[in-house]
Amino acid sequence: MKRHLTNHSLDALVARIGKTDVLACYQCKKCSAGCPVSPDMDILPHQVIRMIQFGMKERLLNSKTIWLCASCETCTARCPNDVDLAKIMDVLRQMATNSGEPLGDSRVPFFHSAFLSSIRRRGRIYELGMIAKYKLKNREFKKDIKLGIMMFLKGKLKLLSSKIKGKKEIKDIFSQVKKGVIG
């Protein structure tokens, strides 16, 4: 039997972007059983799939879960029905980032934004600048200072940044991303 979906429903959207069929899920919970961060999540992976089927978009896009997911791919590798949960988490994060609505976690989105703006500027990651930017936004100055100093002493953190020659190409790539998404 061909399932009928409207174009605007959440499961159709996820299916289109994530190329995966959430209606194939039979709620066996294998994904949640193997998820390393499930104890910290507000919605478990198998519940995410159920809520997509029910179209509970706002609740999902506001969740902590999508930001705590470590993209470890365990759920995707183990799902008996080929539901690509790790990809679905990506799609939900992308939708949340684009929504302009308040997010369920502040630290991870701040981090991604600092990370990407470092790439946009130089083509590569400049760790010191990126972490300073993240900490400034997040007001977490003291945390891990000792670790940073040790890293530096061990020759693992560069003081100066370097830029690639193809900066213009990188800028062109970033110019195709919706404005305001990356700080």
Add this chain to the structure above:
Amino acid sequence: MKLSYYPGCSLHGTAKEYDESTRAVCYQLGIELIELEDWNCCGASSAHSTDEFLSNALPERNLKIAANTGLDLLVPCAACYSRMMTAGKENPSLKPTVKIRNLPELLREEDNFNRIREQVKTPLEGLKIACYYGCLLTRPPKLTEVKDYENPQTMDDLVSILDGETVSWPYKTECCGGSLAITHTDIVKRLTRRIIEMAMEAEADCLVTACPMCQANLDTRQDETSRDEGKEYNLPIFYITELIGLAIDGKKSGRWWKRHFVDPMPLLNSKGLI
């Protein structure tokens, strides 16, 4: 053998010893590495969490440069490897021209494997090693085409020809928490403690990995975890190339160990390996 080499940001920074030991081992094995001209960051989890187009366009630029060289592309960082493979799959016009290789698989290939075996000068006798593959070297299997993704063997095989002793343990492919280290440190501390405790329970002396994020998360947090738990955590975390390098040509290895947080020297000394 001649390969294009994509170090990625980690191997130029926090995983410098992975870069150094990779170059040293490849040199010894007669694999010529040519650093990819003007490479850019693959975007890592930040790009694929933020924007679909960006997550493919960033690695694609590298794949296009690689395609022009006509050489296979070696990507030692497991996370960069995963991003390159994904972009290659999304843009099939690039994939057939560029073969993307990860390090354990490259070294496990028949020719290289035999060459390593022939060159072992300092067998790692008596060293008990937990091989830790983490997430992205094997998962998702549809992308990596790894068959034994729940119990991978490439690094176990490599350690065995160095005469090291691999331990059998269940956390080979557990996640260390990856980039949550900066944002949700508590989660990463919990995950890495579990992995290290399991390796210790299996009586491993050390752990070996091929991922800069796994190495950093497991190596840098043990000091803090020891203080939190009132118990000593002191398990050296090696890159696979460091162990191979030590076994086939120990001379250069001294400066790699200095970059570690858990100092591997006492262990290597006690086993008579340095």
